[in-house]
Amino acid sequence: MTALENQTFGEEYRVTGHIDVFSINKKMKAFECYESISAFNQLQNLKDGFLVTANLLVRAKLFKRVVLFDEHPFSGGDKEWTRSATALGHKIKYVPNSIVNHPARSTWPEMTQKLRRTTGGKITIFPDYKISAFRSFFPPIEAASHIIKHKNSNLRVKTLVFLVAYRIQALLIFFINKKRAIHTRAYMREHLP
Template identity: 35%
Template sequence: MVSVSVIVPCYNSEGTLSECLESLVNQSYDDINQIIVVDNGSTDNSKTIANSYPVNTFDYTAIQGSYAARNFGIKQTNSELIAFTDADCTPHHDWIAQLVSCYQSSSADLVGGSVDFNFSTNSTFEIHDATTSMNNKRLVKERGSSVTANLLVRASIFEDIGLFPADLRSGGDVKWTRSAVRSGYEITYCETATIKHPTRNSIELFKKYYRLGYGEGQKIKNSGNITILKRISISLLPRPFSYIRRDLNFNNMSASRLTLLQLFFVGWICRMIQGYGKINGIKSKVESN
């Protein structure tokens, strides 16, 4: 049986961490070598919660960011495979077993799993989040990438192409997995390896889009003024209704005309916030150079 280490970055996650770790310590897979929680400077009770479970808890505050925390965790591993999830995710009890099964039954070096959403109020904001965020099936099959909310990686790949981009606040997982595929490694999608993720309310959603934009701004800092202006301008445009319907259909969801209109405006606001974050991400890089 192949050995697996699990890495969970953590920052002020006291509301969700217990459920995540409870699931991880009760996984059906027998050869989980390590469950590593990397606390990235939490000011709540996250570390106390982590210490109450039979997991390896580390403090890492040199760089604020989940990718830097994951990189620190990677350096502590000693397994053939590394699985990643987030502190606000709840893996199914056979999550690791399914990831490993997909890995062993294919020629893939990376496996991205399914991200399902838990709704609390079924608001427009939650519907938008569920239909646009972390659609890992589409990422894997159409873009050759995956989110770290549900990802299995052969550990030696990090030795070959390097770690996650530690300076990015968002999007570093998609960038790294795409780089791995472009370097000749193969990625596959595992529908049966599932984790649950809570949908975001309005404030959480706006924060997420700002963070996404900030990370994108960091990534395009050296792209030239014309490209930068183009990318910012695109962020200010609303998504067509056809895209909204496509996302709903892809997630086996339907909506009334009123809900479609609400989703249109919620998406537009999110895109403008993302554009603002993108500008600040570019500026922060320019100022630091």
């Protein structure tokens, strides 16, 4: 909060800043490396037209003016809400020294829990969201491009991040198909006699 104490913003502003993903270990584990590069890139999110709520300040009046925040059990409500606010013309102020520290997920169970939640959110928000099973056999080229460009990481970290990204890409196929089957069964129970 100290980064914002001497600044004033109009009611129409949403204020955001950097999210620092940290590890409690001296030497980061593979999943922590992955999170340090791939999670919470608020500047990129800003360019893509949304923000995550891990570092977002909004006045109560503005929050109530925008569509209700969807608190469904999956993920993505923050993206929907911030996109709605942007569509209504509400501005975003990025304050670089407004920093939130967020612990990196460090184990495979923590990572799969996040993947289930985020994949469920994508399917809930975008019912046509798909990933080709064929694609899961190939290296994650888009992720590799992002990993290579990351300036503050050494070769060990970049290699670990790439391997985790590859493993996640293959697992996403399973989650998407499973979530789609669950949604289809729920829809059928609700809408068919």
